[in-house]
Amino acid sequence: MVKKILVPIDGSPTSQEALVKAVNLARGLNAEITIINVTFTPEAYFAGYTFPHGIQLSHEDSVEGGRQVINEALENVEHENIKITKVVEPGNPPQVILDYAEEVGIDLIVIGSIGHNPLASAFFGSVTQRVLLKAKCPVLVVKPNEA
Numbered sequence: 043m044v045k046k047i048l049v050p051i052d053g054s055p056t057s058q059e060a061l062v063k064a065v066n067l068a069r070g071l072n073a074e075i076t077i078i079n080v081t082f083t084p085e086a087y088f089a090g091y092t093f094p095h096g097i098q099l100s101h102e103d104s105v106e107g108g109r110q111v112i113n114e115a116l117e118n119v120e121h122e123n124i125k126i127t128k129v130v131e132p133g134n135p136p137q138v139i140l141d142y143a144e145e146v147g148i149d150l151i152v153i154g155s156i157g158h159n160p161l162a163s164a165f166f167g168s169v170t171q172r173v174l175l176k177a178k179c180p181v182l183v184v185k186p187n188e189a
Contacts, residue, residue, distance in 0.1 A: 046074055050135070051112055052154075055186065057115070059154060068124050069124060074127070076127040076128075076146070077112050079129070080139065081105060152181075152184060153170050153173055
């Protein structure tokens with residue numbers, strides 16, 4: 043039974059679509075949602091997820107940016123009567139998502155198929171692919187809605 047849904051959000055259109063899908067599922071299943079944004083850190087650089095050379099953000103700015111990404115995603119989704127938890131964590135996105143899901147007992151991860159870093163995906167493998175391969179719970183991959 044699905045009672046806890048995790049939705050990684052990076053501000054991309056497919057992560058937004060994943061949130062919409064998760065909200066609809068949560069409404070039908072009477073489940074709660076946790077939205078997670080993984081902020082970039084220097085140690086995540088080697089996994090292909092970082093800002094261009096020379097751009098640095100303080101931890102506080104990075105966390106605030108993550109909160110803003112989550113809040114903007116929620117502005118575009120009707121989510122009344124659904125318990126939503128917001129989480130911003132630093133680190134390597136796939137590993138943080140996987141660790142969080144296991145630590146809190148997530149029943150389902152709903153994730154967009156294409157995020158904000160397609161170039162890094164070509165060389166290092168996408169966040170979605172890594173989550174899909176290593177998650178210990180079911181993963182629903184949401185593809186872009188092409189009208």
